[in-house]
Amino acid sequence: MAIHKEIFSDEALRHVREGSAKPPGQLSADEIPPMAASWANTEKMPVGGWKENRPRYLRGLSPCLAHCPVGNDVEGFVSTVREGDVESAARLLAAETPLPATCGRVCYHPCESGCNRVQLDGSVGIRAIERYLGDLPYFDSANIWSQARPATGKNIAIAGSGPGGLASAWALSLLGHKVEIFERKPEPGGLLLYGIPAYRLPKDILSKEIGRIKDMGVRINCGVNVGEAKELSKLLESYDSVFVATGAAKSRDINIKGDNNKAVYSAIEYLSEATSGNIPETGRECIIIGGGNSAVDAARSAKRSGANVTIVYRRTRAEMPAYETEIDDALKEGIQLEELAIPLELIVENGSLTGMKCLKTKLGEPDDSGRRSPIPVPGSDFVIPASSMINALGEIIDKEELTKNSDFQNALSELNHWGSSNIQGLFAGGDFVGGDRTVAHAIGGGKRAAMAIDRFLLGKSANPLESYIVGGGPASLAGYLKNGESDVLAEGIKTIQYKDLNPAYFPNVEREELAKVLDQKPDNSFREVESGYTPEEAKAEANRCFSCGRCTNCGLCQIFCPEGAAVHRDPQSKELMIFDSHCKGCGICVEECPRCALVMEPVNKESDVVKTETQ
Amino acid sequence: MIIREPNKATVNILGKDHSGPSGGHLACQGCGGALSLRMALKAIGNRCIFVIPACCMAVIDGPFPVSSLGVPLMHIAFGATAPTATGIKAGLTTQGDNETLVVAWAGDGATFDIGLGAVSAAADRNDDYLYVCYDNEAYMNTGIQQSGATPKAAWTTTTPNKKPKTSIKKDIISIMAAHRIPYIATASPSHPDDFLRKFQKAKEIKGFRFLHVFAPCPPGQRFEEKNTVKVARNAVESRVFPLLEIENGEKLTLTDIPDPIPIKEYLELQNRFAHFKNEDIEAFEKNIEKRWQELSEWNRKQT
Numbered sequence A: 001m002a003i004h005k006e007i008f009s010d011e012a013l014r015h016v017r018e019g020s021a022k023p024p025g026q027l028s029a030d031e032i033p034p035m036a037a038s039w040a041n042t043e044k045m046p047v048g049g050w051k052e053n054r055p056r057y058l059r060g061l062s063p064c065l066a067h068c069p070v071g072n073d074v075e076g077f078v079s080t081v082r083e084g085d086v087e088s089a090a091r092l093l094a095a096e097t098p099l100p101a102t103c104g105r106v107c108y109h110p111c112e113s114g115c116n117r118v119q120l121d122g123s124v125g126i127r128a129i130e131r132y133l134g135d136l137p138y139f140d141s142a143n144i145w146s147q148a149r150p151a152t153g154k155n156i157a158i159a160g161s162g163p164g165g166l167a168s169a170w171a172l173s174l175l176g177h178k179v180e181i182f183e184r185k186p187e188p189g190g191l192l193l194y195g196i197p198a199y200r201l202p203k204d205i206l207s208k209e210i211g212r213i214k215d216m217g218v219r220i221n222c223g224v225n226v227g228e229a230k231e232l233s234k235l236l237e238s239y240d241s242v243f244v245a246t247g248a249a250k251s252r253d254i255n256i257k258g259d260n261n262k263a264v265y266s267a268i269e270y271l272s273e274a275t276s277g278n279i280p281e282t283g284r285e286c287i288i289i290g291g292g293n294s295a296v297d298a299a300r301s302a303k304r305s306g307a308n309v310t311i312v313y314r315r316t317r318a319e320m321p322a323y324e325t326e327i328d329d330a331l332k333e334g335i336q337l338e339e340l341a342i343p344l345e346l347i348v349e350n351g352s353l354t355g356m357k358c359l360k361t362k363l364g365e366p367d368d369s370g371r372r373s374p375i376p377v378p379g380s381d382f383v384i385p386a387s388s389m390i391n392a393l394g395e396i397i398d399k400e401e402l403t404k405n406s407d408f409q410n411a412l413s414e415l416n417h418w419g420s421s422n423i424q425g426l427f428a429g430g431d432f433v434g435g436d437r438t439v440a441h442a443i444g445g446g447k448r449a450a451m452a453i454d455r456f457l458l459g460k461s462a463n464p465l466e467s468y469i470v471g472g473g474p475a476s477l478a479g480y481l482k483n484g485e486s487d488v489l490a491e492g493i494k495t496i497q498y499k500d501l502n503p504a505y506f507p508n509v510e511r512e513e514l515a516k517v518l519d520q521k522p523d524n525s526f527r528e529v530e531s532g533y534t535p536e537e538a539k540a541e542a543n544r545c546f547s548c549g550r551c552t553n554c555g556l557c558q559i560f561c562p563e564g565a566a567v568h569r570d571p572q573s574k575e576l577m578i579f580d581s582h583c584k585g586c587g588i589c590v591e592e593c594p595r596c597a598l599v600m601e602p603v604n605k606e607s608d609v610v611k612t613e614t615q
Numbered sequence B: 001m002i003i004r005e006p007n008k009a010t011v012n013i014l015g016k017d018h019s020g021p022s023g024g025h026l027a028c029q030g031c032g033g034a035l036s037l038r039m040a041l042k043a044i045g046n047r048c049i050f051v052i053p054a055c056c057m058a059v060i061d062g063p064f065p066v067s068s069l070g071v072p073l074m075h076i077a078f079g080a081t082a083p084t085a086t087g088i089k090a091g092l093t094t095q096g097d098n099e100t101l102v103v104a105w106a107g108d109g110a111t112f113d114i115g116l117g118a119v120s121a122a123a124d125r126n127d128d129y130l131y132v133c134y135d136n137e138a139y140m141n142t143g144i145q146q147s148g149a150t151p152k153a154a155w156t157t158t159t160p161n162k163k164p165k166t167s168i169k170k171d172i173i174s175i176m177a178a179h180r181i182p183y184i185a186t187a188s189p190s191h192p193d194d195f196l197r198k199f200q201k202a203k204e205i206k207g208f209r210f211l212h213v214f215a216p217c218p219p220g221q222r223f224e225e226k227n228t229v230k231v232a233r234n235a236v237e238s239r240v241f242p243l244l245e246i247e248n249g250e251k252l253t254l255t256d257i258p259d260p261i262p263i264k265e266y267l268e269l270q271n272r273f274a275h276f277k278n279e280d281i282e283a284f285e286k287n288i289e290k291r292w293q294e295l296s297e298w299n300r301k302q303t
């Protein structure tokens, strides 16, 4: 009985003291009961020592987070909607983005491409959930943000009021700095206002988003052209830092005969005029050159003003860089697509455009972009009737327009990931710096620069900026504000893949699609095409989220542990732990966890035969 | 059909911290029996007395002087489970205790084979207690000998691959149904909502109640410990272990009608079937399919 004495020295002996029982060895013959009866439980049996591998709760990273260029805690806000707490979900969203209603409408949602649900039955409708939250009254005022820091007394100038400039202004204000934006156009918003048509992003939505940022104390000075009216060098003298986010909205020239006709527009020019209310004259037959999103936006806008619209593209639909759904919608709205054609010249009669001569192409070998390149077919020229032409060949960055100073030009060409240049206090971001040109990337760049500026101005953050990067992707402002104390910033956090999940718990559920009103007939209204989720739809869609890598307290590990070793850290806590001295390391918890919130690790027999219970 | 995550009420009971048997018991890693017992005890609560014959569970509970169950438990000889439970129930009744639930908890060996006569007698008398057979499809405690619950041709130490078991798994459910007892159900720990509901329902019924629990055994059925729940789930989802309940030996309800996964997905997890060739799988499948058809027919008739 030696072993039992060892194991039960406290508890068993207490039982013996309190009851009539004695350890078996000390019983006299007449004290031996007629039937042997146990008097203690098994709690102290050191069965935990049997194991070679040990489970541990370990937060993994949902791929949507790493894929979001903004740095939104996507899984966080989606699962909070699922739990029915929309206000907290809105706050989680607000912690990383100033423009949820905008991104909720126009973001190209790389989060959805990264979503593990793609491999089951289609990604979660994250963009639409963001839109749902962004449209809630919580975002009616700047109260959704509380000043994270007291005023620092530092002043920052920002050139450009597109999403890049707005995001950095927002982040810098949260950090306590005073921000002034200089915008050359009469109204703020950049391409959100002058590029993206109102039928995708209504003006009142955008002005609400910008209004909130103004209410934080950000001054936006419109009609000021940095470079002409205000030299960059002067700005740098009068402000503690300057952030350049002037975009890339100079149209690429088409250079064909007749391109100086008054009925020839660049896409940006056309869209910009269209949003200002005076839609340029296109006549009956409007031709768009190009295959990108600007081409499709210009085409759908022209269609809304009553023209017959044809997109002329030199490859085929499959190679068009514009988004699938946008092309679908355009075709549904009656826009023609002339594939495999390159423009040769515009035919002008008596000063008016009457047609465009094109050459047929065929597809050859893939080019650098991986798409098959168009090869002109000699002698295949043909004419398309045209009363106007919109050039949507793409936009380029123009540094010379901003500054003639070559030191500045060079500095703005050699920026690091955070938008810092080698000129003290000069930073840049958004479309202006190259890379992916999307709203989300511009917001992400603006946030990164805000963190870099903050560090430059105050120089005190102990952690390197890199430590605020989530899963090798975006930077987290919320994490920065908390000095890195955020589970998604844990060192070495692993991004969860579909194969890490347990598909047994995820039945197929069809995705909630947004309703669309595609305008078959021109009505000039530019009214919004897509409508948002109802609260029920948003919740149903959020329900589809796997919550990859994050414990949702589903309880399966607790139900399935044969040892009862999966328990809450304390009765108040939602956090679970493995009671190490009972866990035998079978691994059922890790295997069964639907979302890979636990890992199995080898036990180091030497250093931790039985680890403490508070691991 | 795919299992969904358990509902909150189930988690509150079956997932509750520090309830049910205490940890530190002696089950092997990933024991489906220990898991089932833990879930069962949480479902029915502590106001009960257990009777356990010779079997793994008798060992798992702990060596004298310790016991993991946390409720009174009587260890009893192999064939004597049912009459012992009858006796304890009679004793309680005599003392005026009509609340304490008596639970006989026995292996497949003790139920399908050695104790069957005694189980039948208790069922015939409609003695008022809950009889649970946790089925790991062999005499595991003594080293994996075949029992009446072992599937045809599965490997055990007494049915090596060269000399396979020739009979199919004994149809204990029909045997029990023939006694016209008030409640019979099958349950699998892989389906917690269903498991909880059946134990709670059985607890409230008067008379002889028989629960047949599927309890995969990693060392005996030769699979990785981490796969216990998966083996149980795949048994249900491939219709190898149908989830059902029968009232008064007549009214049968299939409580889970899976969109069946291939039987291979159940068999291939376990090395006791590793020697199966395609024709063995087909033969196995045929038996399962036939049984499922019978049950579906019964389910439809609802006599």
Ligand SMILES: Cc1cc2nc3c(=O)[nH]c(=O)nc-3n(C[C@H](O)[C@H](O)[C@H](O)COP(=O)(O)OP(=O)(O)OC[C@H]3O[C@@H](n4cnc5c(N)ncnc54)[C@H](O)[C@@H]3O)c2cc1C
Pocket: A106, A107, A108, A159, A160, A161, A162, A163, A164, A165, A182, A183, A184, A185, A188, A189, A190, A191, A192, A195, A196, A197, A224, A225, A226, A227, A245, A246, A247, A248, A249, A268, A271, A293, A294, A297, A395, A401, A402, A429, A430, A431, A432, A436, A437, A438, A439, A440, A442
């Ligand atoms: C037609 C079109 C549709 C698009 N649709 C989408 C979409 O659906 N989804 C998406 O994610 N992205 C879309 N994009 C891309 C997206 O709009 C841009 O990537 C994003 O707006 C870039 O933000 P930014 O702040 O860097 O620059 P911009 O939005 O271009 O803002 C730059 C601002 O700086 C101002 N500015 C320029 N020079 C000066 C100066 N010298 N002084 C003062 N101010 C100056 C400009 O007037 C402008 O307001 C679209 C682009 C186009 C052209």
Ligand SMILES: Cc1ncc(C[n+]2csc(CCOP(=O)(O)OP(=O)(O)O)c2C)c(N)n1
Pocket: B033, B054, B055, B056, B057, B077, B078, B079, B106, B107, B108, B109, B110, B111, B136, B138, B139, B140, B141, B142, B147
């Ligand atoms: C009369 C009798 N015969 C044989 C044994 C040896 N014995 C002890 S446990 C056991 C196996 C029990 O098998 P089962 O009931 O299926 O339970 P399991 O151990 O598989 O859980 C045997 C054969 C015994 N204890 N008494």
Ligand SMILES: [Mg+2]
Pocket: B107, B108, B109, B135, B136, B137, B138, B139, B140, B147
């Ligand atoms: Mg057995």
